[in-house]
Amino acid sequence: MSTDTGHNSSSGTAAWMLHEPERAIDWVHRALHLSVMAAKQVVAAYYYPTTQTGPHHSYSYYAGCSTGGRQGLAALQRYPADFDGVLAGSAIPWQTHTSAWHTYAALLQYPASRSTFIPADLWASLVAPAVLEQYDAALDGVADGVIMDPSRCAFRPEVLLCGKSGGGKANATSGDCLTRDQVLNLKRLDGQLINPGISPSGEAGFASLMNSAEPLFGPEFYRNAVYNDTDWDWRTMSAASVAFADAVNPGGANAYDPDLRPFEAHGGKVLHYHGYADPLIPSLNARIVGRAGDVDKFYWLFMVPGIGHCSGGVGAWALDGAGQGGFPLQVNGSSHSLLSSLVDWVESAASAAGNKSSAVSNP
Known part of the structure; x- marks a missing residue:
């Protein structure tokens, strides 16, 4: 059924x-x-x-x-x-926390004019290959495009910094390096205070989450199920928002x-x-x-x-x-x-x- x-x-x-x-x-x-x-x-x-x-x-x-x-x-x-x-x-x-993570992870992505914004195409063309280069063959000895255990990885996004060794050309317009602000944006995704952060793997698919008109799923859940307020601004997401969501726990979602x-x-x-x-x-x-x-x-x-x-x-x-x-x-x-x-x-x-x-x- x-x-x-x-x-x-x-x-x-x-x-x-x-x-x-x-x-x-x-x-x-x-x-x-x-x-x-x-x-x-x-x-x-x-x-x-x-x-x-x-x-x-x-x-x-x-x-x-x-x-x-x-x-x-x-x-x-x-x-x-x-x-x-x-x-x-x-x-x-952990519905209330994962929805919060969906929202929080993208805060430095909007608007696209921000210095921290990472364009959609760079997730697959730049970030994902850098992760594979660090951990693909290093973990299991086989360069097959599959990271066997990302929990053993500690990705260092600084290697993508423009002007650094291994970071490509000296300016971000080339599309083969990241600015310092973009690197900080990437680093903050790997946190565990509110929700487990991303594991180094699958970055090629992050554009759907990080480059939509607004973060997928998270704001919808908070706006309609937690706050019951269509005017709630997802940019105000904070730890207090998560605590409130936990108290409400809409429908017993967790x-x-x-x-x-x-x-x-x-x-x-x-x-x-x-x-x-x-x-x-x-x-x-x-x-x-x-x-x-x-x-x-x-x-x-x-x-x-x-x-x-x-x-x-x-x-x-x-x-x-x-x-x-x-x-x-x-x-x-x-x-x-x-x-x-x-x-x-x-x-x-x-x-x-x-x-x-x-x-x-x-x-």
Whole structure:
């Protein structure tokens, strides 16, 4: 099943949440939960029309990416019996902080006349190659355009400074170096006070986030869901804005509760993945969900080199995950599919434990 989560809108706008707290709740978790309950009833009525008790469907699975990844995490935290397996990709568990980061990261980009502004074409033509030059082969000995573990990188953007050794020509108009102000702009993106900063990888895709008319997604969320004020100026974003958003937490948008014991007790399993080259959701957001005790029995996190946001990128990104456009796998089965791997994990564990001899009851 799938759901529109209670609203119909074009991509990139959150105007439907303006003065609509109930829609925010639907978007965050309620619409998915109620749709799942209805879907289970439909399955039971269609396939088992004469059975009032006893076996119905045996397993229920979820797959989602981006907002869908967050909704998957919210589901297993809030409704631990809804799914036996959850496949969550490129999730945004810290919605209020990631939306703030989207806004804050671009503050020195606007207007384009600012000395700190980095033109859209330089992300792919200048910044990304400089990052690869520093860390591609240095980390794994192979120059293949993929940074295997950006968490081990400490990118030094000073190498791009005009007039410096390795910084190209002595003036910024050539397009092969950055001014001092532009370098400072680039350095401030790698912070962790409000939200994990960008990992060195995927800079070629940053233009979509950093060079739109206004920052993507962040201002829309704050304007319509947090402040309920269409006149709110995103240029006023501050730590106080984030604290206010945390207090409001529209619809319960943050899904970072690390206590997953009810889901574990239900026998649930989680495969959580995030692309290291994600230009939209900094990859270290995936590590906000806590780890404690013997968590590997039911929760696995995979940080995937070279993958962008849900799909695409220079890495091997066809994982059979949500949001991958139905990209056909070259080999079927769990060796090439996260979804199949999740199914195998859930059902083999249940078979070994003997706790699925009878199927899940009709909700």
